[in-house]
Amino acid sequence: MAVDSTDKAQKPHRVRQSGTSARKKSKSDKKKKQDVSEDQRKQNPKAFAFASSVKAKRLQSRAVEKEQRRLHVPIIDRSYGEPPPFVIVVHGSPKVGKSLLIKSLVKHYTKHNLPDVRGPITIVSGKQRRLQFVECPNDINGMIDAAKVADLALLLIDGSYGFEMETFEFLNILQVHGFPKVMGVLTHLDSFKDVKKLKKTKQRLKHRFWTEIYDGAKLFYLSGLLHGKYLKREIHNLARFISVMKFHPLSWRTSHPYVLVDRFEDVTPPERVQYKS
Ligand SMILES: Nc1nc2c(ncn2[C@@H]2O[C@H](COP(=O)(O)OP(=O)(O)OP(=O)(O)O)[C@@H](O)[C@H]2O)c(=O)[nH]1
Numbered sequence: 672m673a674v675d676s677t678d679k680a681q682k683p684h685r686v687r688q689s690g691t692s693a694r695k696k697s698k699s700d701k702k703k704k705q706d707v708s709e710d711q712r713k714q715n716p717k718a719f720a721f722a723s724s725v726k727a728k729r730l731q732s733r734a735v736e737k738e739q740r741r742l743h744v745p746i747i748d749r750s751y752g753e754p755p756p757f758v759i760v761v762h763g764s765p766k767v768g769k770s771l772l773i774k775s776l777v778k779h780y781t782k783h784n785l786p787d788v789r790g791p792i793t794i795v796s797g798k799q800r801r802l803q804f805v806e807c808p809n810d811i812n813g814m815i816d817a818a819k820v821a822d823l824a825l826l827l828i829d830g831s832y833g834f835e836m837e838t839f840e841f842l843n844i845l846q847v848h849g850f851p852k853v854m855g856v857l858t859h860l861d862s863f864k865d866v867k868k869l870k871k872t873k874q875r876l877k878h879r880f881w882t883e884i885y886d887g888a889k890l891f892y893l894s895g896l897l898h899g900k901y902l903k904r905e906i907h908n909l910a911r912f913i914s915v916m917k918f919h920p921l922s923w924r925t926s927h928p929y930v931l932v933d934r935f936e937d938v939t940p941p942e943r944v945q946y947k948s
Pocket residue numbers: 763764765766767768769770771772858859860861862893894895896899
């Protein structure tokens with residue numbers, strides 16, 4: 672019987688799977704691999720930017736996440752006790768319908784008719800919520816003041832005319848002070864006789880509004896007047912939206928003490944002023 676001794680001699684050693692020698696081997700292998708790859712890396716760094724695409728993707732998304740977290744520092748609400756009313760600034764060019772909108776909203780919430788709007792009006796809209804409506808003055812200083820304290824800005828736009836320079840100006844001012852929530856309200860839509868034209872104008876203004884603020888920003892349409900007031904259903908929708916809206920603390924307000932001056936009246940008798948001077 673011929674013993675195949677050469678075959679036996681060629682049989683390789685069984686690689687140790689466990690024990691000290693296996694551990695030693697794996698260590699030296701790793702070291703070798705590292706040495707090689709480091710050499711290659713030095714020679715051609717671009718080709719070895721990352722070893723695994725999955726890992727690289729994960730690393731990249733993690734870096735983006737970290738960056739975003741750095742940019743969006745969590746806002747802490749430091750207010751305590753009864754919360755102050757949310758300030759809703761109604762902005763728009765003269766005769767666009769600011770007073771009428773405030774009157775209609777007050778009527779909706781309180782069921783009371785307001786003869787005229789003389790200053791900020793605070794109403795209770797829920798168990799935990801008060802709303803203060805302020806008509807935004809049309810001068811630049813008034814706009815800056817209003818932008819600092821507004822939680823929500825209602826931008827009234829005359830549908831028959833389109834956007835005014837003041838609206839864009841006000842949006843820029845808002846941006847500087849932490850940008851409150853913004854909603855657009857289109858009025859004077861009853862001046863359109865042609866339904867097709869009205870539809871087109873609505874679309875055009877909506878897209879213009881979206882480019883200014885963000886895609887999907889809320890724009891309300893007040894289609895006309897009934898007995899000198901906006902339609903009940905449209906005001907109801909707008910009021911519901913305001914009632915459930917989530918407001919966030921604003922950067923300017925949380926970092927500055929401020930007093931909202933309603934009006935300034937000098938009550939000194941004129942004779943006394945004369946006597947003193
Ligand atoms: N046809 C029509 N008239 C409107 C509409 N909105 C407001 N008006 C009228 O426009 C006029 C001016 O409305 P106001 O609410 O006083 O406007 P305002 O923006 O407060 O005006 P100023 O306080 O002067 O800046 C009123 O006579 C309203 O009846 C609308 O959608 N359609």
